[in-house]
Amino acid sequence: MAKKEKKAQVVDQTHIKKRSQLKSVWLRFKKNKLAMVGLVMFILVVLMALTADIFFNYEEQALAQHLTEKNQGPSLEHIMGTDQYGRDMFVRVVFGSRISLVVGICTVAIGLTIGAIIGASAGYYGGKIDNILMRIMDIFLAIPSMLLAVVIVAALGNGLFNLILAMGIARIPRFARIVRSSIISLKDQEFIEAAKACGTRDRRIILKHILPNALGPIIVEATLAMAMSILTVASLSFVGLGITPPTPEWGSMLSTGKAQMRYYPHLVIMPGIAIVYTVMAINLIGDGLRDALDPRLKN
Amino acid sequence: MGTPLVETKDLKKYFHTPKGELHAVDGVNITINKGETLGVVGESGCGKSTLGRVLLRLLDHTSGEVLFEGKNIFEYNKKQMLEMRKQMQIIFQDPYASLNPRMTVSEIIAEPMKVCKTVTNKVELSNRVSELMDIVGLAERFVNTYPHELDGGRRQRIGIARALALNPKFIVCDEPVSALDVSIQAQILNLMMDLQDEMGLSYMFITHDLSVVKHISNEIAVMYLGQCVERAPSDELFKNPMHPYTKALLDAIPVPNLSGRGKERKLIKGEVTSPINPKPGCRFAARCPFASEKCTNHDLKLNEVQPGHFVACTLFE
Amino acid sequence: MDEKLLEIKDLNVTYVTDDATVYAVNGLNFDIYKGETLGLVGETGAGKTTTALAIMKLLPDKIGFINSGSIKLADLDAPQEHKEAKGAEAEESEEDTRLDITKASEADMRLIRGNSISMIFQDPMTSLNPVLTVGAQISEVLELHNNGEMSKADIQNKVDEILTLVGIPPARKHEYPHQFSGGMKQRVVIAIALACQPRLLLADEPTTALDVTIQAQVLEMMKDLKVKLNTAMLLITHDLGVVAQTCDRVAIMYAGEIIEIGTVEQIFEGEHHHPYTVGLFGSIPDLTKATKRLNPIDGLMPDPTVIIPGCKFADRCPKCMEICKSEKPANLMVDGHMIKCHLFNDIADGTLEEAQAQEEQAAEETK
Numbered sequence: 001m002a003k004k005e006k007k008a009q010v011v012d013q014t015h016i017k018k019r020s021q022l023k024s025v026w027l028r029f030k031k032n033k034l035a036m037v038g039l040v041m042f043i044l045v046v047l048m049a050l051t052a053d054i055f056f057n058y059e060e061q062a063l064a065q066h067l068t069e070k071n072q073g074p075s076l077e078h079i080m081g082t083d084q085y086g087r088d089m090f091v092r093v094v095f096g097s098r099i100s101l102v103v104g105i106c107t108v109a110i111g112l113t114i115g116a117i118i119g120a121s122a123g124y125y126g127g128k129i130d131n132i133l134m135r136i137m138d139i140f141l142a143i144p145s146m147l148l149a150v151v152i153v154a155a156l157g158n159g160l161f162n163l164i165l166a167m168g169i170a171r172i173p174r175f176a177r178i179v180r181s182s183i184i185s186l187k188d189q190e191f192i193e194a195a196k197a198c199g200t201r202d203r204r205i206i207l208k209h210i211l212p213n214a215l216g217p218i219i220v221e222a223t224l225a226m227a228m229s230i231l232t233v234a235s236l237s238f239v240g241l242g243i244t245p246p247t248p249e250w251g252s253m254l255s256t257g258k259a260q261m262r263y264y265p266h267l268v269i270m271p272g273i274a275i276v277y278t279v280m281a282i283n284l285i286g287d288g289l290r291d292a293l294d295p296r297l298k299n
Numbered sequence: 300m301g302t303p304l305v306e307t308k309d310l311k312k313y314f315h316t317p318k319g320e321l322h323a324v325d326g327v328n329i330t331i332n333k334g335e336t337l338g339v340v341g342e343s344g345c346g347k348s349t350l351g352r353v354l355l356r357l358l359d360h361t362s363g364e365v366l367f368e369g370k371n372i373f374e375y376n377k378k379q380m381l382e383m384r385k386q387m388q389i390i391f392q393d394p395y396a397s398l399n400p401r402m403t404v405s406e407i408i409a410e411p412m413k414v415c416k417t418v419t420n421k422v423e424l425s426n427r428v429s430e431l432m433d434i435v436g437l438a439e440r441f442v443n444t445y446p447h448e449l450d451g452g453r454r455q456r457i458g459i460a461r462a463l464a465l466n467p468k469f470i471v472c473d474e475p476v477s478a479l480d481v482s483i484q485a486q487i488l489n490l491m492m493d494l495q496d497e498m499g500l501s502y503m504f505i506t507h508d509l510s511v512v513k514h515i516s517n518e519i520a521v522m523y524l525g526q527c528v529e530r531a532p533s534d535e536l537f538k539n540p541m542h543p544y545t546k547a548l549l550d551a552i553p554v555p556n557l558s559g560r561g562k563e564r565k566l567i568k569g570e571v572t573s574p575i576n577p578k579p580g581c582r583f584a585a586r587c588p589f590a591s592e593k594c595t596n597h598d599l600k601l602n603e604v605q606p607g608h609f610v611a612c613t614l615f616e
Numbered sequence: 617m618d619e620k621l622l623e624i625k626d627l628n629v630t631y632v633t634d635d636a637t638v639y640a641v642n643g644l645n646f647d648i649y650k651g652e653t654l655g656l657v658g659e660t661g662a663g664k665t666t667t668a669l670a671i672m673k674l675l676p677d678k679i680g681f682i683n684s685g686s687i688k689l690a691d692l693d694a695p696q697e698h699k700e701a702k703g704a705e706a707e708e709s710e711e712d713t714r715l716d717i718t719k720a721s722e723a724d725m726r727l728i729r730g731n732s733i734s735m736i737f738q739d740p741m742t743s744l745n746p747v748l749t750v751g752a753q754i755s756e757v758l759e760l761h762n763n764g765e766m767s768k769a770d771i772q773n774k775v776d777e778i779l780t781l782v783g784i785p786p787a788r789k790h791e792y793p794h795q796f797s798g799g800m801k802q803r804v805v806i807a808i809a810l811a812c813q814p815r816l817l818l819a820d821e822p823t824t825a826l827d828v829t830i831q832a833q834v835l836e837m838m839k840d841l842k843v844k845l846n847t848a849m850l851l852i853t854h855d856l857g858v859v860a861q862t863c864d865r866v867a868i869m870y871a872g873e874i875i876e877i878g879t880v881e882q883i884f885e886g887e888h889h890h891p892y893t894v895g896l897f898g899s900i901p902d903l904t905k906a907t908k909r910l911n912p913i914d915g916l917m918p919d920p921t922v923i924i925p926g927c928k929f930a931d932r933c934p935k936c937m938e939i940c941k942s943e944k945p946a947n948l949m950v951d952g953h954m955i956k957c958h959l960f961n962d963i964a965d966g967t968l969e970e971a972q973a974q975e976e977q978a979a980e981e982t983k
Contacts, residue, residue: 190392191397191398191399195414197389295445343798343827480854481659485913492909553831555860556885567829570799571797
């Protein structure tokens with residue numbers, strides 16, 4: 001499902017891309033070995049998140065405490081060991097992936113959609129609209145995004161939805177900036193003028209002629225932002241503002257494990273590996289997508 | 300002479316710049332007849348491209364009129380303008396920048412028809428694209444290629460096919476061959492002349508290269524700093540140039556034979572200035588070898604010195 | 617005039633990328649004599665700029681390679697009398713003291729660039745540094761090649777002198793490039809190139825980006841300067857008009873090869889020509905004739921990644937014969953100039969190589 005969402009996003013940006021073109025993008029993507037590795041890694045995480053309930057019992061294995069088995073190192077029975085309450089780390093990491101993925105994808109979706117609309121209008125129309133919109137964005141940018149998220153969560157209260165909203169809003173200005181600058185550099189090109197000469201409407205010019213040409217930097221930013229979101233939610237949880245225990249989440253696992261890091265390093269290493277793995281997969285896919293979407297780059 | 304298709308009446312386009320009002324197009328009167336070509340010649344910054352864009356209403360005008368078949372297009376509302384756009388098209392200078400790099404050849408050619416909904420049926424659309432590609436001499440196999448995979452000449456053919464897609468009556472050609480090699484240049488010029496004969500198109504051919512425009516134009520207008528300084532039928536202008544600037548332009552063209560070698564050429568001094576808050580009088584006066592006091596005290600009008608030959612110069616008043 | 621300044625023999629340059637190998641320059645042979653202007657004419661992709669970059673040894677790193685051949689620069693810095701004094705007895709040991717650029721080290725090249733050979737690029741807008749004054753950019757070249765002979769004041773005087781030479785008031789040396797117009801900028805670029813009075817100036821489309829009236833001014837100035845400074849010039853252009861007005865000899869390049877080379881008179885008024893040259897002239901709109909249609913050459917230049925066994929122009933040639941598709945034409949001497957075409961196999965006086973050998977022999981005999 002998460003995978004589909006990701007694809008849908010790309011299609012959204014380019015608006016109505018024809019099948020044949022989607023196919024050629026896929027063909028180009030397939031040639032990129034690193035990107036394919038990233039895709040396989042990502043699919044594994046997604047499958048893990050989707051099928052977790054089939055293999056494990058959330059209540060029993062992820063939440064219930066078995067204090068007799070606490071702080072065990074990796075073994076055949078618990079391949080990632082157990083945490084300070086005797087819960088199986090692997091099961092918790094698997095369930096934790098759900099929150100990380102949902103947060104990553106949803107925050108980028110919010111940030112990208114609103115940011116692209118603001119940036120596109122500012123860049124395309126210029127003048128006063130540009131000035132007003134971008135000054136508002138500047139105000140947002142002046143506040144550290146982490147602080148902004150903290151403030152919003154503090155105001156709206158803890159919870160997954162509020163967390164996503166807070167981080168999504170914090171992402172908007174960066175997307176708006178990137179989209180705006182791409183559009184400014186593209187809007188004076190002759191092919192845009194050619195489209196205008198045929199009477200093409202502004203909406204179609206932006207969606208069909210400008211945005212597809214601006215995709216490169218947007219996708220890079222989107223994948224980076226997705227990775228960043230996963231890290232941010234981890235760090236918010238780490239300071240106690242994101243996901244609260246006992247809900248399994250990679251950041252909060254890190255946070256609770258840090259106290260005993262010196263004696264039981266696997267408590268922080270395991271969720272750490274999960275974060276690095278996912279972030280890396282997303283970055284590899286992003287790089288591949290950027291190249292695949294540009295027909296000018298062969299191979 | 301034929302019936303006029305496009306006419307401008309005292310057309311002006313000023314740009315606001317931090318330094319003042321830039322008179323890009325300043326009171327230009329031109330007429331383009333049905334099935335004929337008007338060449339517009341001038342150096343960079345003379346406002347020739349701006350003129351082309353104002354004619355198509357891609358830029359808003361400051362004052363004056365553009366009459367298309369007798370009607371002022373600036374009075375049209377959005378919907379009427381959309382209809383109007385089908386009648387007039389543009390071909391650009393840079394075959395690299397004028398095609399969307401993310402679209403295939405067939406998509407680029409089909410785009411105007413999709414936008415204007417002249418052809419809605421998918422099969423018809425692809426037939427029409429093949430037909431257009433055939434007309435401009437593009438092989439069928441390029442249908443799914445991207446512009447960056449093609450050379451300049453072929454790209455320019457795509458640009459022409461796109462302009463023809465809506466069956467326009469009038470095409471503004473903004474330096475369509477300047478970016479091409481000579482041998483390719485000749486191919487494209489021939490193609491454009493053939494298309495004109497077959498479809499009865501009217502062209503406004505903007506260029507800085509007088510030698511290119513001679514072959515394709517019926518009439519030529521020479522522009523200098525936003526104003527038309529001389530207008531005459533093509534042969535007449537080359538045989539009997541009157542305005543000192545036209546003479547200088549013709550003189551400056553390096554001739555590809557040895558007859559002109561070693562001959563002292565009459566070069567004009569100085570460079571084109573920018574038409575920001577211009578002073579009254581002839582704008583060429585500062586560089587003109589024949590300039591006198593007369594030239595700078597009043598604005599000049601085009602005078603018909605000989606039938607069909609107009610000059611704006613105090614020497615011919 | 618008779619002294620060879622630069623001798624290019626059988627030069628091959630390729631660009632190697634991940635996708636393909638591009639054969640940009642293939643078996644190039646030509647000489648540049650002291651003080652002459654050689655026009656190098658050809659279309660986009662013919663290898664004109666590559667040739668110039670190879671002479672400067674500025675081919676893009678790790679992509680462009682000189683595969684074989686030599687580019688020999690005459691050792692003109694050695695005083696003439698010294699050479700003569702050595703005379704006959706030194707002749708054997710002195711066989712070839714000329715520097716081969718293809719083998720020269722990067723340190724050697726730094727001495728040559730700007731000093732013996734300098735280059736003017738097409739776009740004056742991008743070849744000047746926007747944050748340095750014009751005067752500073754000219755004096756920089758002088759300082760780089762200064763062997764301690766010139767004092768600071770000398771250099772400033774020299775800068776003034778050069779600026780006057782290219783028609784810019786010396787007072788403007790404290791201005792920045794953006795304060796100059798396009799034509800003036802190109803004059804500055806030329807001033808920088810000429811600062812050290814190079815023996816050879818490589819001008820890569822120096823006037824293409826300029827308006828006609830400005831182009832005429834700049835060309836006129838370059839012609840004057842060439843006489844004043846006795847600099848040889850390789851003028852790369854696609855405009856036969858410019859060539860006719862400025863060059864002494866013309867080389868026509870097609871797909872990495874020189875297909876015809878001769879004096880301007882031979883190329884513009886001679887009787888025999890390579891079919892490509894004929895096509896090139898046919899494509900130019902002629903201002904003096906009242907023709908309505910132009911005669912373009914059909915087709916396109918061949919793909920430079922493919923090695924063609926026969927003549928490279930065969931595909932587009934209206935006079936193509938069987939032999940053209942299978943055999944490479946020799947460098948034939950026709951009417952005293954070189955044409956690389958099978959059409960002239962019968963009437964040629966021999967090949968260029970033979971003619972050169974004869975010439976050398978004759979030179980030795982007179983000695």
